[in-house]
Amino acid sequence: MPRTKRHTPTHADGRPLKITFADMRSMGVRGVLVYCHCGRHVALDADRWPNEVRLSDIEPQFVCQGCGSRGADVRPDFDRGNPRLAIIGLKETAN
Ligand SMILES: [Zn+2]
Numbered sequence: 475m476p477r478t479k480r481h482t483p484t485h486a487d488g489r490p491l492k493i494t495f496a497d498m499r500s501m502g503v504r505g506v507l508v509y510c511h512c513g514r515h516v517a518l519d520a521d522r523w524p525n526e527v528r529l530s531d532i533e534p535q536f537v538c539q540g541c542g543s544r545g546a547d548v549r550p551d552f553d554r555g556n557p558r559l560a561i562i563g564l565k566e567t568a569n
Contacts, residue, residue, distance in 0.1 A: 493528065495525050495529070496548045503551060504550065512543065533545055533546050533548050546561060
């Protein structure tokens with residue numbers, strides 16, 4: 475079954491908008507997807523972050539377990555519950 479393309483908010487050049495967790499919750503999204511440039515990604519529960527934090531603010535907190543890169547791409551998890559996306563590839567560093 476092909477994946478359905480979702481409407482993640484982006485700028486015209488494709489960069490994600492600098493939305494906050496409050497903005498994300500207002501869209502009914504309760505989790506985030508953290509992507510590394512190498513293709514690994516992990517789904518996380520967003521309850522741990524307060525409303526005023528932007529998704530982009532937490533990107534430097536992640537280090538990829540696959541390639542070791544610091545700094546990930548954090549996006550609203552519109553596909554929450556999709557088991558194909560629940561692949562553990564990143565871990566959080568200490569806050
Ligand atoms: Zn990586």
